[in-house]
Amino acid sequence: xxxTYATNFIHCVFSTxxxxxxxxxxxxxxxxxYLGGIARGEGLTLIAVGGTENHLHLLIALPAxxxxxxxxxxxxxxxxxxxxxxxxxxxxxxxFSVSPSQIPVVERYIRNQEEHHRKRNFEQExxxxxxxxxxxxDQNHVFG
Numbered sequence: 001x002x003x004t005y006a007t008n009f010i011h012c013v014f015s016t017x018x019x020x021x022x023x024x025x026x027x028x029x030x031x032x033x034y035l036g037g038i039a040r041g042e043g044l045t046l047i048a049v050g051g052t053e054n055h056l057h058l059l060i061a062l063p064a065x066x067x068x069x070x071x072x073x074x075x076x077x078x079x080x081x082x083x084x085x086x087x088x089x090x091x092x093x094x095x096f097s098v099s100p101s102q103i104p105v106v107e108r109y110i111r112n113q114e115e116h117h118r119k120r121n122f123e124q125e126x127x128x129x130x131x132x133x134x135x136x137x138d139q140n141h142v143f144g
Contacts (some may be wrong), residue, residue: 006064009047011106012072013057013129014093019122019143021053022087028053031079038078044071047103050113055122057110059098068095090144094126096133 016022023031032049035058039046045061062071076089098106109116116125123143130137 004064007100008062008064009098009100009103010060010062010068010071011057011096011098011110011129012060012068012075012093013055013095013126014072014076015055015090015122015126015143016053017088017090019054019090022083023051023053023056025053027083031056031083034082035075035079038075042066042071042074048107048110050110052113052117052122055126057113059103059106059110092144094129094135096129 028051035049035056036046039060043063043066046058047061048057048059050057058075060071062068072093072095076093080087080089120128127137127139127142130142
């Protein structure tokens with residue numbers, strides 16, 4: 001083939017250090033916009049971003065020229081520096097492939113995070129994502 005053809009849509013989830021409420025509501029929209037800028041600068045497309053004071057969900061289109069690990073490293077590292085002293089993301093992340101037909105569903109889910117967290121906390125949500133995707137995990141070590 002003369003060209004590379006790829007579709008990589010990823011639902012990425014990561015939390016603040018120890019899942020502490022380190023993202024003030026007054027800065028969440030700025031953080032979302034900043035993440036969009038990082039994504040554009042790295043050749044990613046940020047389709048949706050949402051979360052609460054202790055975690056984020058991102059739906060990204062990952063080009064064939066980038067690995068998932070590279071993308072997450074840039075997003076977490078640059079946003080952590082931008083948030084400033086005392087802010088830190090938890091090590092690791094969750095990443096779940098998304099079928100193109102499911103993009104609207106996942107996008108809606110990500111944008112409605114506040115509503116989802118009226119019913120369950122981040123830990124419950126994350127374990128449900130792992131289970132739904134068939135990812136094996138150790139309950140004693142999933143959150144560090």
